[in-house]
Amino acid sequence: MEVLVNVTIDGQQVSVRAGTTILDAAKQLGIPIPTFCYYAKLVGIGACRMCLVEVEKMRGLQTACTTKVQEGMVVHTNTPEVVKTRQGMLEFLLTNHPLDCPICDKGGECDLQDQVFQFGGTVSRFAEEKRHKAKARPLGPFVMKDEERCVLCRRCIRFLEEWPGDPELDAFERGRNTVVDTFYGRPLTSPFSGNVIDLCPVGALTSIPFRFKARSWELKRTPSICTLCGVGCNLTLDARANRLLRAVGREHPDVNDEWLCDRGRFGQDYVRSDQRLKTPLIRKDGQLQPATWDEALAFAARRIQDIAQTANPDVVAAVGSARASNEANYLLQKWARAAVGTNNVDFAGRPADGFAPLSSVTAPLRAGVVVLLGVDPLGDAPMVDLWIRRAALTKGTRVVAIGPKRPVVSRYGVWLGCRPGTESAVLAALLHLLARDERVQTPAKADLATWTKDHAPDRVAEATGVSVQALKQAADFLAAKGSPLVLYGSGADLSPVRDLVALLGGEAGYLAPQPNAWGALLMGVAPDRYPGGVSVEDAKARDSFGKRWDARLSPRKGLALHQMLAGCREGLVQAMLVVESDLVREHPAAAEALRTLRFLVVVDQFLTATAELADVVLPSAAPSETDGTFLNLTRRLQRAAQAACPPKGVRPAWKVIADLADAAQGKDKKRGAESRWDYETAAEIWREITRGVAVCRECTYETIGTAGWQPESAVEKVKPAPFAVEYPVAPEGYPLTLAAGRALFPNATPARYSPALAPVLWGDVLLVHPKDAEGRGIKTGDAVRVASARGAVELQARVTDEVAPGCVWACTESVAALLEAPDRATHVKLSRA
């Protein structure tokens, strides 16, 4: 039971839980107490003495942020002594503050400015020369430090210690010489370093990409979401003169608390890249040449119509995107189904059947052990990585990482480094150990003990190269802590995962790396599903959508993406519309397949590798330049609001698709409301979606608001089942396994176009284990040639034990040409170039 204590603050009575600080109790009463070092989400240290209050029967003044309330306590926050002390504290701070507010980026949103204004004295008595320290020294690629302005609140130090667990900053020297710095002058490399900029109450830590771009009061602030990974962190997009200048974290306790990763914070400026497409392009004489919208749309519509009429509608295919909004994806499938008459719609990164969304971004906080199955959350969903770190630091959560590359968070547990494709075997060994562990007592135990009897740790260890000791340690974590959270990526084998959940409880979820994978699926960008997930073979649904869209809908299932690409070569697919998807860099075999098409239309913000193959390229707006909704990896529906206008001559993707359909349809046809393509706003499309998709029927842009909306989803009861374990055998001549993944700063669209991320982008680097490098005479920095049965690429080697022996690791976009499928193990050989 909660113990309540009664306190009196400034004559007002309040009952609060025992253990509450005076500051929090005062907050409940709405009594303001100024603070610097205090931050609600960090441990209080009482360093700045700004929050001193008078407590009756206690000697001297007390720090409100660290003093706990007690029964009958009487607190005064506004006595002459308190007021004078505050003035004194501020005066002391100002003696060591350069007061260069006019050139300080924090000016206008600075705690020190605000508090001196509200609580400080009026006249400066300090006539001496101020102390001088280093100004404008970069701490890393993103954070600029000004030592003179620092008030030593230690918020930055505490954040890095308490949230990402990267204690890279500390205070050095003593007294007035104290400075906050990194150890040995190393750069600040934490993937969450940008948050210290928001946390700094003064201008000591400022943003390098935003440096001197605008004053805070000049910014138009738009609450929105990040669309650079599947988490959809809430942020505020700040624009001036229609230019998106910065992103700052926005509070949402169920998503990102209020933090952002550096990719999301600094990567949004890709919209200002000078490589943006500003005008439609048409291929003439083998070259892409600028054209007008009318010309490009009419040409594209006519060519697609011609191809569909000479053959049949099923030679046309549409590829949506997990990067595009629900509205654009909905219109894309509507275009394919209603305007063209084919079910050939799909997108890269579609969650496979049986994949489940994560229950919540903060799920690691409730887990005993986080099992990473071939995923590195730092690359796939950085905010999930932060929550895992937070859980490990505050709740003792352990991490069991299974896969070819060692994730950073495996420092809170164990990494079972194995080749891609052998994860199931490793899981089987863990299940073998757990089913024989006396701490595990669940009904599934007996079954699993028999099913896994062939997968004893020593046998699996021999086959996969994972040590028996590591397997035993991982099993020990799982048995001791229980309730695992299994995070898996595309291509995961779910059967052993289900068994693990059946045995230990907990949950499993797909770590969707793209911002709208679940949304595109819900919008019906799938060869066999209508919006809302109804099968295309369901006659009732077909009639209903057919009537709505005023079109005869095809009853046949369409081609999935890999079938489309295979079909390109056979002539099964002759024309394709690709919306905001860089297939060539994401999907193996795409380049080759797209070259054989008769007609390719690409809608994107940049001239991507895919767009370079197109016959017509139509420029589209970025998510921050139009309205749209996204479904994140927990299927939370959130709005990405318009923060700036697109460049002149650029239209939102939904508008481009609608215009393309309009160009084919002609103006004179009399049609029903939903079969017209004259959408004025994204909200109009959303209203149409809600009429057709049952899950979001009640949901409008207003109800989604700035906080988002989580549709209820039924939790599936998992039943254990036996599963087969495969050990992929390397073909002759290809001794290594290539694992492809995603880096924190991927060289992929759109992050690769961000000017701020340019210096830290993951290049064409190949991670090689020292054992594999030694025999081949490869050293870090050498150019190496990786070859699979499909082809070869040249990369730069980095010799590191971050990758399992027998494996090499590279970003998908660097090695897409080598892969069999985006999520399958590929056997390669490696040599010095």
Place this chain on the structure above:
Amino acid sequence: MSIGNVVKGFYQILKAMAVTLKYFFTKPLTVQYPKEKIRLYPRFRGRHELQRRPDGLELCVGCGLCAAICPARAIYVEAAENTDDTRFSATERYARLYEINYTRCIFCGFCEEACPTGALKLGHEFALARASRGDLVMGKETLLQPATPHAIILED
């Protein structure tokens, strides 16, 4: 109509004519501008002039406070960072873009008052007529030039 009224009316006319005659023989107030210079008070507020330090560096640091205070929203400032090779002001920051829109400016002088570095002074140049609106948006290259006003400045 009585004879008295007639006399009274005639008297009024004479009185008025006397005033006219008196001014007929005094020196006219009209100034033959622009041939002749006119007289201004020292605190007259004309076109802005951006000031320089004695060593030639700009005093403006691009803080944007002038733009913030401007009631007519006539000022637009974009700042940038000085490098060792190209230095415009003495501190880290300088105004890369400094524009005043004289179709909007009301010459209130708040900007001068807000300026923390004394970089902005409202000078005595008042002849601002231009052939196009675009020319009335003046940038740094104009504002940094001290104007030569067609005026004689009165002593205080």
